[in-house]
Amino acid sequence: MAKKTRMFIASNSTIHLLHRAGQLADEAFLSALGRDGITARQFIVLDIVAREDNPSQTTICELSGIDRSTLADIVRRLVSRGLLARKRTREDARRYAVRITDAGQKVLDVAMGVARDVEDTVLGVLPSNQRADFQNALRLMVEKLQVRQEQ
Numbered sequence: 001m002a003k004k005t006r007m008f009i010a011s012n013s014t015i016h017l018l019h020r021a022g023q024l025a026d027e028a029f030l031s032a033l034g035r036d037g038i039t040a041r042q043f044i045v046l047d048i049v050a051r052e053d054n055p056s057q058t059t060i061c062e063l064s065g066i067d068r069s070t071l072a073d074i075v076r077r078l079v080s081r082g083l084l085a086r087k088r089t090r091e092d093a094r095r096y097a098v099r100i101t102d103a104g105q106k107v108l109d110v111a112m113g114v115a116r117d118v119e120d121t122v123l124g125v126l127p128s129n130q131r132a133d134f135q136n137a138l139r140l141m142v143e144k145l146q147v148r149q150e151q
Helices: 014-033 040-051 057-064 068-080 102-124 128-150
Strands: 084-088 096-100
Touching: 014 040, 014 102, 040 057, 040 068, 040 084, 040 096, 040 102, 057 068, 057 096, 068 084, 096 102, 102 128
Parallel strands: none
Antiparallel strands: 084 096
8 A cells, every 4th residue: 555645735734824924024014114114124123222232243243133244234234224322332342332322212112103004914814812821822933943943
């Protein structure tokens, strides 16, 4: 008797579906902010910098999960737009301490409201009794997979 093998269909894979859901959420966020808005990753960086006390780019990488080269580009773009300021630290001349500017705080304040609306829209496609479970499952996946990568 021939053994049946389970067919793998890439477009139905968890990896693809997570990526696609993330893309659609990012597009909704960007669209809601308008042409001159910030990206979802830039939003995360601004939020971290606003909450932390002059974090280094290494700290931002650790808190956001954004890789170093991508983060350096994001910070460079936000600095050029006047939303962040950075300076070399006294302790280590190779490191930058980053702070949010007044203009950056204004953009972040607007983006916070948009992020809440987009999150409501994204979660709103799920039945209300599944939303918290979905968020908890995503959080658990991130935590467990991150631990595995660090080992």
